[in-house]
Amino acid sequence: MKRKICQRIRKIKKDLENKPFRLWRGSMTIEISYESEKKLDIPYEEIVNKMVVSALDFENCPYEAEVSVTFVDDEEIRKINSEYRGIDKSTDVLSFPFNEFEIPGNFDNIEESVDAFNPETGELLLGDIILSTDHIVEQAIEYGHSETRELAFLVVHSMLHLMGYDHMEDEDRVVMEERQRKILELEGISR
Template sequence: MSLYFEEEGALQLPLPCEELAKRVIDAALDYVGCPYEAQVNLLLTTNEQIHEMNLQFRGIDRPTDVLSFPMVEYGEPGNFDFLEEREDCFDPESGELVLGDIVISKDKVLEQAQAYGHSAEREFAFLIAHSVLHLTGYDHIGEDERLVMEKKQREILEQLQILR
């Protein structure tokens, strides 16, 4: 798995972000049964920047905790079978499946960790797991979808022993 990591803004999270992101992405991809080596871009940014992105891409005029930009459209969440016929989904140099981009607000990681009464590590890991599920076709628009995603997120974090 290749992680392309970038960070903006002066605020630093009190944890090894790149290392933790790799662990969570690997665990999430194993959990959903991704049969390919994959590539993910991760940007850690500020509330101001993610606010602009949220407005630009989703039409929502406020900061958010995480944005996910999948590069692949899945007919069925977590079903990778159709990708064998889709060369355009793979990096021609590395052969890795290009999953997409994750953008996380460092400000929100700290705010939400405090609000939910758990560590910044747990909040960051949760947002990464949540986003990887989006990058592999899962969503939470409907109640049934939300319950499926919540269960998967919880189980991924439990496997990693990153608990509340």
């Protein structure tokens, strides 16, 4: 998994050195990989696609984007969490943003960075989302809602991270939670 992420970033950087930048707005790539043995009994691809697009629309992203979403088990997400964050325990979702936003959700300065775009498609490279299927099932039970709602929430949460939002400070947490709630409401997803 981590090798796949690093290889992808190296390939993109190499391509950027060898090809001129061009913005092409004809498609959007949401790459979904399922590497967990635990199967979700929900239309996870449809949910992921819908929530990625909803989050981008809510934030008025002016670009077609590229996002990678990978489903793994608790053991794999624990390893990734340990390696990249130094936290040796499993978690529900990890977000690996490709870009830094000066202001969360503000795409004004993105064009200044050629590295922000895939040179082959012109799509904005937002980053990678890693989801634990074990946590999706467990948290749906714990919070008393459906696996669909849990997956939708985690995708929206992670998409906001990819667009520069965080919840380290109370005021940032409030902003992020409100955006999550509104996006889910717009899609008719409630607890």
